[in-house]
Amino acid sequence: MADDLSLKRLLFTLNALSEFDGDVVSPGEFKKSANSAVSMVLGALCSTKGVIFFYDRGKPEFSAVAGVGVTGVDELKFKGDFYETWFEGLRKCRPLDIKRPVRKPYFPAPLGDALDRMGMRVTACLCVKDEPLGLIAIDGRADGQEYTQRDFDLLSVMAGHISLSLHNQHLLTRLIRKYNDNRDFYENLGHIYYDTIYAFAAAIDAKDAYTKGHSNRVSMYSTALAREMNLAPEEIEGVAIAGLLHDIGKIAVDKSIINKAGPLTSGECGELNSHPVVGYEILSRVKFPWKGIQMITRSHHERVDGAGYPDRLKKDAIPIGARIMALVDAFDAMTTDRPYRPRLNFREAMGEVRANLSRQFDSDVVGHFMSLIRKEASGSSKRAVIIPFIGERLNPATIKRVLEGFPETAA
Numbered sequence: 001m002a003d004d005l006s007l008k009r010l011l012f013t014l015n016a017l018s019e020f021d022g023d024v025v026s027p028g029e030f031k032k033s034a035n036s037a038v039s040m041v042l043g044a045l046c047s048t049k050g051v052i053f054f055y056d057r058g059k060p061e062f063s064a065v066a067g068v069g070v071t072g073v074d075e076l077k078f079k080g081d082f083y084e085t086w087f088e089g090l091r092k093c094r095p096l097d098i099k100r101p102v103r104k105p106y107f108p109a110p111l112g113d114a115l116d117r118m119g120m121r122v123t124a125c126l127c128v129k130d131e132p133l134g135l136i137a138i139d140g141r142a143d144g145q146e147y148t149q150r151d152f153d154l155l156s157v158m159a160g161h162i163s164l165s166l167h168n169q170h171l172l173t174r175l176i177r178k179y180n181d182n183r184d185f186y187e188n189l190g191h192i193y194y195d196t197i198y199a200f201a202a203a204i205d206a207k208d209a210y211t212k213g214h215s216n217r218v219s220m221y222s223t224a225l226a227r228e229m230n231l232a233p234e235e236i237e238g239v240a241i242a243g244l245l246h247d248i249g250k251i252a253v254d255k256s257i258i259n260k261a262g263p264l265t266s267g268e269c270g271e272l273n274s275h276p277v278v279g280y281e282i283l284s285r286v287k288f289p290w291k292g293i294q295m296i297t298r299s300h301h302e303r304v305d306g307a308g309y310p311d312r313l314k315k316d317a318i319p320i321g322a323r324i325m326a327l328v329d330a331f332d333a334m335t336t337d338r339p340y341r342p343r344l345n346f347r348e349a350m351g352e353v354r355a356n357l358s359r360q361f362d363s364d365v366v367g368h369f370m371s372l373i374r375k376e377a378s379g380s381s382k383r384a385v386i387i388p389f390i391g392e393r394l395n396p397a398t399i400k401r402v403l404e405g406f407p408e409t410a411a
């Protein structure tokens with residue numbers, strides 16, 4: 001009869017423990033299932049208080065990861081280097097009655113005292129493949145009887161299950177920490193990346209006395225326009241970066257040519273017009289996380305009628321990012337002072353765009369650009385990025401009048 005009862009108790013306990021069988025779960029779920037495991041141990045051994053401790057060898061410190069019948073589990077911890085003594089000895093042994101540690105020379109008195117102060121009576125080491133992880137401790141039996149050898153056997157089996165789960169949880173925690181470290185690292189790297197690109201953009205613009213902030217504005221305009229055209233997020237990001245770097249080839253062009261007020265000689269013109277190819281060659285050595293930046297840089301002076309440079313590409317053969325760049329680059333050039341002429345006003349600039357529709361500029365891109373300006377003028381866009389930089393006081397009625405006749409999106 002007594003054997004039947006013990007067998008039933010063992011089967012019940014193993015069945016209950018199968019729910020705590022070492023599956024990898026989130027930290028929140030682990031805490032819940034670890035508390036359930038402690039409850040099961042207490043139920044099986046007729047006790048009321050129990051704690052699972054994880055041992056951090058680096059600190060070295062025991063800290064509670066689950067507990068039943070004890071208060072302040074999250075703050076429950078105690079320090080001490082028990083690895084060489086307690087773990088080395090106990091991991092090969094069975095659960096131990098801490099009130100009778102006399103015959104166990106490896107059981108350190110401070111550990112026994114700490115557990116005793118918490119009202120614990122029996123402890124078992126938690127380890128997987130000889131790797132100590134922590135311990136489980138429970139108080140005495142609620143019925144006042146002494147634990148039997150069978151109780152210790154049961155605790156030993158349960159400790160094995162709990163150890164596996166704790167081990168997996170420990171691996172998961174380390175993985176999450178590693179993931180977070182890596183994420184922080186890449187975020188920082190991303191900032192450095194952007195800072196470097198902005199520094200390049202500033203270096204490009206510094207060469208030209210008249211184009212301060214040109215690359216930044218081209219980047220802002222082209223990003224807004226790419227969004228208006230519903231390009232994919234990675235394409236929009238590529239356009240934003242290309243906007244900052246599209247004139248990087250000018251680094252190789254003599255400053256006197258860039259800032260020359262009079263007409264350029266054919267030699268000077270050739271040198272200046274080489275900047276898209278030079279920029280392409282510079283950027284081709286950089287492995288960007290976005291596609292197309294090199295080709296946008298190479299093709300930002302192409303025209304849809306095929307009269308541009310360097311490859312005399314036509315229409316759709318020009319990457320969409322380059323068609324966007326061609327328009328906003330020219331628009332910013334027209335609306336800012338240049339060494340050879342003062343800035344055009346908004347009406348004049350729009351007149352130039354209209355005159356070059358389907359010749360220099362892609363009509364669909366122009367249509368979306370006008371649509372974007374209309375939205376900014378009417379206040380329906382989230383943030384105006386073009387109108388504030390045009391450099392003249394423009395009211396919505398004026399903008400509406402100037403844009404009359406421009407298609408929203410040309411065919």
Ligand SMILES: [Fe+2]
Pocket residue numbers: 246247275300301329
């Ligand atoms: Fe350019």
